[in-house]
Amino acid sequence: MLQVESRDGASHVALQGELTIYQAAELAERFLPLLRREEGLVIDLSDVSDMDSSCAQMLMLARRHCQARGHGCALVNHSQPVIDVFETLGLVSWFGDPVVLPGESGPKNRPGMDAGMGGGA
Amino acid sequence: MSMEAALQTYFAEAREMLEDMESRLLEIEHIDAGELPETLNAVFRAAHTVKGSASLFGLDGIVDFTHVVENLLDRMRDGEVAVEEDLISLLLRCQSHITTLVDETETDEQISEDSRRLSQHLIVELGGYLASEDKPADKAGLPTAGEAADDHAEQFPADADDETVDNECWHISLRFGRSSFRDGxxxxxxxxxxxxxxxxxxxIxxxxxxxxxxxxxxxxxxxxxxxRYMSQASKKEIEDVFEFIREDSDIHIVAPYSRLSDYIDLINAMGEDSDRRIGEMLIDCGALTESELAKMLAMQAAAEEADQGRRLGEIVSQEDDRLGPVVDAAAQKQTQMREAINRKQKSLRVDADKLDHLINLVGELVTSGAGTFLQAQILGNPELIESMSKLNDLLEEMRDASLKLRMVAIGATFTKFQRVVRDMAADLDKDVDLVITGADTELDKSVVEKIGDPLMHLVRNAVDHGLEPAAERAAAGKPETGTISLNAYHDSGNIVIEVGDDGAGLDADRILAKAREKGMVGEDQQLSRSEIFDFILKPGFSTASQVSNISGRGVGMDVVRRNVIEMRGRTEIDSEPGEGTTIRIILPLTLAIIDGFVVGVGQAAFVVPLDVVQECVEFSEADHEEKDGQSYINLRGNVLPLVNIRQRFAVRGERPKRRSVVVVKADGQSVGLVVDRLMGEFQTVIKPLGPVFAGLSGISGSTIMGNGEVALILDVQGLVQQITRRPQRSATHS
Structure with missing residues (x-):
């Protein structure tokens, strides 16, 4: 579900597999405590095979929480399923992280204004 | 509920909806004009629900096709497309196709290429109806009459101040209820x-x-x-998307080119922290321009001053009587939903496996109850015996009640034939009425599942061969419309299903002649009428009768007979020349329980199904003869072949002096079973044998006796067949 590694003053979290309402409770249990570490967060989404609104909502919470405390919270390496969900929900612009779109369409969104990562604790 | 389980529920419900849709469509041709709107509405609702739920699961193939059907039904409902026979036929084909789509999605998780092509083909046909009715007033898919509230605001004279917004898009505000995720x-x-x-x-x-x-x-x-949403759909269609979350969530939909006041309503209705905030959002997502928002806020302020204290609902209802129909529709919908919920609460959907497990457990319980009772009797404690017998009574009742859980009405199976009869009648150019009686008759679910195919054969044959062409009927002084009747009723522990026609009837002489010709009956053998009619169900006979067309029944009738016998049932045929034919299928009420006759051989007990037992006689070595390894006795002047159960199943143990012969009859052949003891009747729950015994012949199942011992149920049919085949073989050798 997730792997955490702490380096460069930020928690690097790799989310994995299906992240839907069925995993939401467990994900919350393992993921939300990271928000209390008072350091920046880098969330790697490359291995997420499925995501629904409940887990997308959790990422929103993480972003808002970090921002309010002046830490960075960056989403990186969006997998295709994540991109699809973000596009459907209008989250690409909400997060504003750079999303690399596959194929010829090229990057659609400019790098976000506040997606800076690793803002020190 | 997991996604998979939810999907299963969807498939089951979709099928129910489709069945309902089919029966309503079939009704349409027979009902008064007054009832038509109601029926069309029901058909529409069925299609709509199938589509709506499919979309929740992302089953696009079903959604796309059903959507077009739904559109047409909507037009029919509004009276824009006239109801006619060809159209109903087309809709029936669409209904079948949706059923196929659902089936394919369930089994293969995708839709086959063939079905995809058929979808396109049907959509083109549907389009013919949609397009031809479109021309007079093409409102780009907008609803008309009765749904005026849904119409674009541009059709209404705008107030001087209340200008329409230059926006070709719908605006939808959604606030999902807290429990939405949990509700799936x-x-x-x-x-x-x-x-x-x-x-x-x-x-946003x-x-x-x-x-x-x-x-x-x-x-x-x-x-x-x-x-911000671009669509040709009507407001109702968009509202219906959110049907499932309407209760818990806030949903507001503003039509394209709405008046500014509609946006004010939206803002009021959302009741959020700041009007400004929503206003900004409306601008953000392009619903309004800055200047429009400014104008709107000014209007709102003025309205607030004037109408201080008025509640929002009043504002809506007073200012905008266009909303009237919408409110009405919403109220009506709510009532419908409540009714649907009430109906649902009356019945529960339970997995068949769970039910089987329960019945199995109850069966075990009855068995071990009987065992305990036996122990109590051995102990001889009268109080214990009394309370055990009370317990046993309750257990028996419980078993009966749990077996009833599996009972379903046969009506649904019968109704399916409406369609078959209708389609066949059209193909054959006959006028046929299907009369159904006894649809409430209940029988075991497993029987219902298995009876479908045999009934289908019988109904098809009745329409095809049983009923004469209209001209012939007229000549015989009968009404030109033929009648096929389906009837079901209970008869002393059995269920009887009748398929009747009022056709020409069977010609007993010609059937007999045919049977003689085929060597199935001797030249001088005398047969009763019912024995003669029985030939039409014999293998090898039906095909021939089809060719020579002895007023006759067609191919596959022997399959009917075989299926029925597999269910431990039998068939009867009544026929009067000129008045028609009735074929009766008589089945045991349930496949899970049989009345058995218990016999003992050595230490083992065997159960013979009671309905095949003819009589019991004493076995005497003196009368007994053997020829070609087969023993016979003389039973009142008839040769009775014997099966020695002891030998047949290699039962060990001392052979007693006195033995008995149980005379059983199957396939019209009597056979004697030689056993040691007769142990009496016993109602028993059949348990299938494990796969280890799959190859075992002569045994059809097992059961557990009151004393906890296993008894094997004899496959009398199989035993008889083994006997009847053997002498023929030895005859050709000698």
């Missing part, structure tokens, strides 16, 4: 569905309700959306 309602599904119905131009996700970390519940939904 993911905003993604709705947004994707909207995209199917039109184009989502812009989505709102985090205003997302709480702080401390108050956050990962399974609650805090999301809201403002959506």
């Amino acid at each position: 309602m993911d905003p993604i599904s709705f947004l994707r569905f909207l995209d199917g119905l039109g184009t989502v131009r812009q989505v 996700i709102l985090d205003d309700w997302l709480p702080d970390l401390a108050d956050y519940d990962p399974e609650s939904c805090y999301l809201g959306f403002e959506i």
Whole structure:
């Protein structure tokens, strides 16, 4: 579900597999405590095979929480399923992280204004 | 409920809906004009529900096709497309096709190429009806009459101040209820569905309700959306997308080119922290321009001054009587939903496996209850015996009650034939009425499942061969419309299903002649009428009768007979020349229980199904003869072949002095079973044998006796066949 590694003053979290309402409770249990570490967060989404609104909502919470405390919270390496969900929900612009779109369409969104990562604790 | 389980429920419900749709469509041709709107409505609702739920699961193939059907039904409902026979036929074909789509989705998780092509083909045909009626007033898919509220505002004279907004898009404000995720309602599904119905131009996700970390519940939904949406769909269609979340969520839909006041209503209705905030969102997602918003806020302020204290609902209802129909429709919908919920609460959907497990357990319980009773009797404690017998009574009742759980009415199976009869009658150019009686008769679910195919054969044959062509009927002084009747009733522990026609009847002489010709009956053998009629169900006979067409029944009738016998049932045929034929299928009420006759051989007990037992006689070595390894006795002047159960199943143990012969009859052949003891009747729950015994012949199942011992149930049919085949073989050798 997730792997955490702490380096460069930020928690690097790799989310994995299906992240839907069925995993939401467990994900919350393992993921939300990271928000209390008072350091920046880098969330790697490359291995997420499925995501629904409940887990997308959790990422929103993480972003808002970090921002309010002046830490960075960056989403990186969006997998295709994540991109699809973000596009459907209008989250690409909400997060504003750079999303690399596959194929010829090229990057659609400019790098976000506040997606800076690793803002020190 | 997991996704998979939810999907299963969907498939089951979709099939029910489709069945309902089919029967309503068939009704349409027979009902008065007065009832037509109601029926069309029901058909529409069925299609709509199938589509709506399919969209929740992302079953696009079903959604896309059903959507077109639904559109046409909507037009029919509004009286824009006239109801005619060809159209009903087309809709019936569409109904079948949707059923196929559902089936394919369930089994293969995708739709086959053939079905895809058929979808396109049917859509073209449907389009013919949609297009031809479109021309007089092409309102780009907008609804008309009765739904005026849904119409674009541009059709209404605008107030001087209340100008329409220059916006070709719908605006949808969604605030999902907290429990949406838990209810399986993911905003993604709705947004994707909207995209199917039109184009989502812009989505703004709102985090205003997302709480702080401390108050956050990962399974609650805090999301809201403002959506700019381009679609030709009617307001009702868009509203219907959100049918499942209407109760818990806030949904507001503003039509394209709405008046500014509609947006004010929207803002009021959302009742959020700041009007400004929503206003900004409306601008953000392109619903309004800055100047429009400014004008709107000014209007709102003025309105507030004037109408201080008035509640929002009043404002809506007074200012905008166009909303009247919508409110009415909403109220009506709510009543309908409540009714549907009430109906649902009356019946529960339970997995058949769970039910089987329960019945199995209850069977075990009865068995071990009987065992305990036996122990109590051995102990001889009268109090214990009495309370045990009370317990046993309760257990028996419980078993009967749990077996009733499996009972379903046969009506649904019968109704399917409406369609078969209708289609066949059209093909054969006959006028046929199907009369159904006894649809409430209940029988075991497993029987219902197996009886479908045999009934189908019988009904087809009755329509095809049983009923004469209209001209012949007229000549015989009968009404030109033929009647096929389906009837079911209970008869002393059996269920009887009748398929009747009022056709020409069977010609007994010709059937007998045919049977003689085929060597199935001797030249001088005398047969009763029912024995003669029985030939039409014999293998090898039916095909021939088809060719020579002895008023006759067609191919596959022997299959009917075989299926019925497999269910431990039998068939009877009544026929009067000129008056018609009735074929009766007589089946045991349930496949799970039989009345058995218990016999003992050595230490082992065997159960013979009671209905095949003819009589019991004493076995005497003196009368007994053997020829070619087969023993016979003389039973009142008839040769009775014997099966020695002891030898047949290699039962060990001392052979007693006195033995008995149980005379059983199957396939018209009597056979004697030689056994040691007769142990009496016993009602028993059949348990299938494990796969280890799959190859075992002569045994059809097992059961557990009161004393806890296993008894094997004899496959009398199989034993008789082994006997009747053997002498023929030895005859050719000698």
